[in-house]
Amino acid sequence: MFNTAGLFEENQVPGNVAGVSAGTPDLFGSNFDPLNRIGQSALGNTNGLFDTRYDVTQKPDWAAAATGSAIDLFGSFTDFGLQSSVGDNLKVDSSLKSQSAVSTQVQRDKLTGMDIPVGDSGGGPELTLSQTSSVFPDENWAFNFKDYTINHQGLNTLNIKIGYGLKPGITPNEYPDFVPIAQSIDNFLVNYPNETDFFEIVNKNLTAKVLNENPALTDVTIQLEVLPTDRFPYNLESTVFRSRSGQIQENANLSLKDYAMNHDELTTLNLDVNYQYKPGIAPNEYPNFVPIYNKIDNFLTTYPNETDFWEVVNKNLTQTILNENPALAAIKIDLNVLPTQNVPYKQTSKVTRTKPSNPQGTQPAAQLTEKWNFTLADYPIQHQGLNSLNIDVNYKYKDGIQNNQYPDFVPIAQSINNFLVNYPNETDYWEIVNKNLTQKIIADNPVLSSVTVNLDVLPTNREPYENGSTVTRTQDGKLGEGWEFKLPNYSINHQGLNNLNIDVKYQYKPGIRQDEYPNFVPIAESIDSFLTNYPNETDFFEIVNKGLTQKLLAENPALDSLQINLEVLPTNKEPYAHASIVSIA
Structure with a gap:
């Protein structure tokens, strides 16, 4: 039933920015997710309405994901065009955004994950767009229902995004x-x-209704997350994207937490299984997820070679599941290996496979994409004073990598540590440190096609903002650079007294010089001044955000694209969490 007191969860969904520097690699994949406009910032608290992993304003591009044309290393959908099941995050992939009556096209930037209109001439993957490329800002809205009770297939509880x-x-x-x-x-x-009806059918019908009833929308993405019960102790999700131009994409997710496996040693896994249904799937063709779960369990339990790298295990697993389920067009499985005493790092193998044809009919052959991720949490460093970093390292393997060519990630982690400990110039901006670090990693590891490193600088008394640099490099010389900072619990007297979580992400222009990197603190101060002195208190937050985004981009010539998420936290007067997402380049 509809309960306004607890309708919308605090962690909400962000949008994407469209296609800046399309030839530049994806930076904010984790912060911007392609298939889902709903879940981009999974921070687990009210400071993170916008999940960096799953974006409700975007839709996944399976062909790009599988061919490696997009270097998306952060988002669940961003990585492979497949949606992830994590937490409260939802994302929509800009690649499936509908086109409006205006003669513009939306192109997804693989660096920032932002969607940017590029005009009638479009632009190939090597096109670099300037700040004047955008005819209109890309505007999105997101909200969610938390713990929604429904009597469907028995009594169930949903999180709806x-x-x-x-x-x-x-x-x-x-x-x-x-x-x-x-x-x-x-x-x-x-x-x-x-x-x-399966929840997939419910969701397909629901997205059609929402889009038909609201002519101002270009597209809608809805995620129905069915919470575990005694009957079905699994986390399940249906996500449907539908555009005004008739595009539809249907995805499902199954997550298995704390799965024990005796491989190499006794290991605990978190598995995220994401799959896309074939175009035009009939109601009687949706597969029951229980046999898929049972097949995964049997595969892992009886896996014959205990010394295989996790990449090899996952490559074989995705092939088995995709081959046995004709209703699937593509599958992505994340094997999240939890830390142990022997290997105290969180590590993840990410494998995406597609069948010989995709919904767009542009992919004649089956495709395989393989990625690896590991994190170094609370990493202490003496740089610009004493700081703590969360370091997130993501890389994509070259196509056709052989089983004996996968690198051990531990030496890569040790190399990163050695690089940072011995970094010669303590006054360098974090962007420069990160640019140099990614260059070293890609040069030292020829089997990598691309690498993305996020250096998240944790708040201090000196600088009480969460901020971070993200850099992506490819083996063929492409470079993408971005920055993100957050202003949590920002108080504003607009439409009454409200608190906002403000998330600011931007991509630097290609070829930026070392002396051109802007200090983000004046940008934060400009945001504060704009909001404090905003003249019209009755304006919708969408209008406020559009004006703010345009102002900041005009003031900062070093930026190639900019996305601002304004998450309005619940109040007694309006007990909903909701969000405006504006992207422009």
Whole structure:
């Protein structure tokens, strides 16, 4: 039932920015996720409405993901065009955004994960766009329902995440109030006629209703997360993207937590299994997830070679599952290996496979994409004073890598440590440190196709902002650089007294010089001044955010693209968490 007191969860969904520097690698993949506009910032608290892993304003590009044309190393959808099941995050992939009546196209930037209109001429993957490329800002909205109770296939509890794109050139009086949309969703679910329908069918029908009822929307993505019960102790998700131009993509996710496996040593895994259904799937073709789970369990339990790298295990597993399920067009499996005493790092193998043809009909052959991730948490460093970093390292293997060519990530981690401990210039900006670090990693490891490193600088008394540098490099010389900072619990007197979580992400222009990197603190101060002195208290937050994003991009010539997420936290007067996401280049 619809309970306004606890309708929307604090962790909400961000949007994407469209296609800046398309030839530049993906930086904010983790912070921007392609298939899902709903879950981009999974921080686990009210400071993270926008999950960096899953974006509700985007939709995944399977072909790009599988061919490696997109270097997405952060997002669940961003990585491979497949959606991830993590936490409260939802994302929508900009690659499936609908085109409005305006003659613009949306192109997803693989560095920032942002969606940017590029005009009639479009642009190939090697095109680098300038700040004047965007006819209109890319505007998105997201909200969610937390712990929504529904009597469907028995008594179930859902987390529902909704993200939608607003048409280019939308006028101030056309912005829809999201509360009636939420009420329409509630009414639809309460009165749904067929209790035996799979949740995939429910979701497909729901997205059609929301899009049809709201002409200001270009597309909508809805994620229905079915929480575990005694009957079904699994985390399940259905995510459906639908655009005004008729595009539809359906995905499902199954997550297995704390899975014990005796491989190399007694190991605990978290598995995220994401799959995309084939185009035009019929209602009677949706597979039951239980046999898929059982097959995964049997595969891992009886795996014959205990010395195989996790990459090899995962490569074989994805092939087995995809081959045995004709209703699937693609699959992505993340094997998250939890730390042990012997290997105290969190490490993840990410493998995506597609079948010979994809929904767009542009991919004649089956494709395989393999990536690896590891993290160094709370890493102490004496640089610009004493700081602590969270270091996230993501890399993609070259196509056709052989089983005996996978590198051991531990020496790579040790090399990173040695690099940082002996870094010669303590005054270098973090961007420069990161640019030099990624160059070393890619040069030292020829089997890597690309590498992305995120240096997240944790807040201190000196500098109480969470901020970070993200750099992606490819083996063929492409470079992408971005920056992100957050202003949590920002108080503003707008439409009454409200608290915001503000998340700012930007990509630097190609070829930026060392003396051109801007200090983010004046940018934060400019945001504060803009919001403090905003003249019209009745403006929708969408209008506020659009003006803010345009102002910051105009003031900072070193930026190639910019995305700002304004998450409005619940109040007694309006007990919903909701978010405006504006991207522009």
